[in-house]
Amino acid sequence: MSLEVAVIGAGSWGTALASVFADNGHRVHLWMRNPKQAEEVNTRHVNEKYLPDVRLSENIVASTDLQEVVHGKPVVLLAVPSHAMRAVTRELSPHLHPEVLLIHATKGFEMESLKRMSEVIAEEVSPAVAEGLVVLSGPSHAEEVILRSPTTVVVTSASEDRMLRAQVLLMNSYFRVYTNPDLIGAELAGALKNIIALGAGMSDGLGFGDNAKAALLTRGLAEITRLGVKLGAMPLTFAGLAGIGDLVVTCTSKHSRNWRAGYLLGQGKPLDEVLEQMGMVVEGVRTTNAAYALASREEVSMPITTVLYRILFEGTSPRQGVEELMGRGRTRENEYLGPYHT
Numbered sequence: 038m039s040l041e042v043a044v045i046g047a048g049s050w051g052t053a054l055a056s057v058f059a060d061n062g063h064r065v066h067l068w069m070r071n072p073k074q075a076e077e078v079n080t081r082h083v084n085e086k087y088l089p090d091v092r093l094s095e096n097i098v099a100s101t102d103l104q105e106v107v108h109g110k111p112v113v114l115l116a117v118p119s120h121a122m123r124a125v126t127r128e129l130s131p132h133l134h135p136e137v138l139l140i141h142a143t144k145g146f147e148m149e150s151l152k153r154m155s156e157v158i159a160e161e162v163s164p165a166v167a168e169g170l171v172v173l174s175g176p177s178h179a180e181e182v183i184l185r186s187p188t189t190v191v192v193t194s195a196s197e198d199r200m201l202r203a204q205v206l207l208m209n210s211y212f213r214v215y216t217n218p219d220l221i222g223a224e225l226a227g228a229l230k231n232i233i234a235l236g237a238g239m240s241d242g243l244g245f246g247d248n249a250k251a252a253l254l255t256r257g258l259a260e261i262t263r264l265g266v267k268l269g270a271m272p273l274t275f276a277g278l279a280g281i282g283d284l285v286v287t288c289t290s291k292h293s294r295n296w297r298a299g300y301l302l303g304q305g306k307p308l309d310e311v312l313e314q315m316g317m318v319v320e321g322v323r324t325t326n327a328a329y330a331l332a333s334r335e336e337v338s339m340p341i342t343t344v345l346y347r348i349l350f351e352g353t354s355p356r357q358g359v360e361e362l363m364g365r366g367r368t369r370e371n372e373y374l375g376p377y378h379t
């Protein structure tokens with residue numbers, strides 16, 4: 038059955054997911070802020086700023102009118118950066134159909150409250166809509182999804198019915214959608230891996246090799262799992278698509294905005310110049326800040342995150358950061374096998 042779908046946010050991820058819906062036979066209403074960009078999508082069928090090399094389906098229509106895009110649609114997908122989530126959700130909330138299937142695909146935290154995106158959204162929509170909210174996570178660079186390159190993701194929700202509906206709506210021959218009931222885990226894993234991707238890019242930018250990358254991935258997974266579990270996640274989710282899957286893709290792909298930003302930082306560029314040069318959202322920077330605060334609040338050891346925090350916000354150089362990490366005291370690999378040495 039063909040549905041009217043609203044996609045909110047026309048950066049790379051929103052545009053790629055709009056294409057998935059369009060390929061699945063749905064009519065997509067894509068919201069964006071810039072009228073010139075909307076006209077480009079409607080006349081030339083291209084999103085020049087974010088995915089310039091791909092012709093979009095004529096079943097994707099763009100608009101800058103948020104109310105019109107959302108009003109009465111049975112499916113609404115949010116793909117705005119984490120810093121914009123509360124304001125955008127608040128504005129569209131009165132126009133949501135009471136039985137809407139609401140999905141979000143954003144990977145980050147609200148800085149001020151340290152809340153996950155689904156917690157932020159739940160505070161801005163009706164309880165019934167919040168109850169059925171679906172989170173989409175997993176290893177999925179927009180640049181590959183838009184080319185219909187085989188991709189796997191997970192959807193999760195407190196409502197099994199909504200989770201299954203989202204799976205059916207999004208799944209196709211190149212976009213394979215798994216379900217996972219661990220909403221907290223899938224959401225946290227997807228957000229926290231961006232910190233480690235920054236670190237992996239930095240390691241490459243410093244000229245280190247595969248050993249350093251493997252160390253960052255493995256020890257990074259250990260510490261983001263530690264925080265995730267303390268915040269209510271199931272550990273196995275970190276061994277799945279939203280965890281190790283997304284960690285691998287983001288730490289090893291040149292498509293990754295976080296890896297690329299880390300690479301430039303490793304080469305000695307200051308953070309403000311790096312962010313300016315990127316011109317796209319680098320969620321890992323804010324997420325490092327949020328995770329550093331969460332780790333301190335929850336008393337969870339996160340050495341890589343702590344060092345990255347110092348590099349990003351306190352003037353430690355990437356090289357000093359590596360010395361700090363490598364020079365820490367002796368410890369066990371796995372805390373489940375016994376307590377840390379002191």
Ligand SMILES: NC(=O)C1=CN([C@@H]2O[C@H](COP(=O)(O)OP(=O)(O)OC[C@H]3O[C@@H](n4cnc5c(N)ncnc54)[C@H](OP(=O)(O)O)[C@@H]3O)[C@@H](O)[C@H]2O)C=CC1
Binds near residue numbers: 050069
């Ligand atoms: N890109 C990817 O492959 C993937 C991204 N994600 C996640 O999706 C989310 C969006 O990322 P992505 O699409 O890559 O980002 P991009 O940088 O490609 O695009 C950002 C989009 O957000 C819009 N935007 C920026 N600020 C605001 C604001 N204050 N209010 C409303 N809209 C705003 C931009 O509009 P404008 O152009 O007008 O500035 C643009 O449409 C992030 O959380 C990211 O982690 C998840 C999986 C894959």
Ligand SMILES: O=C(CO)COP(=O)(O)O
Binds near residue numbers: 175179286287292
């Ligand atoms: O989450 C992503 C891929 O799954 C996108 O990561 P980047 O924002 O680093 O490009």
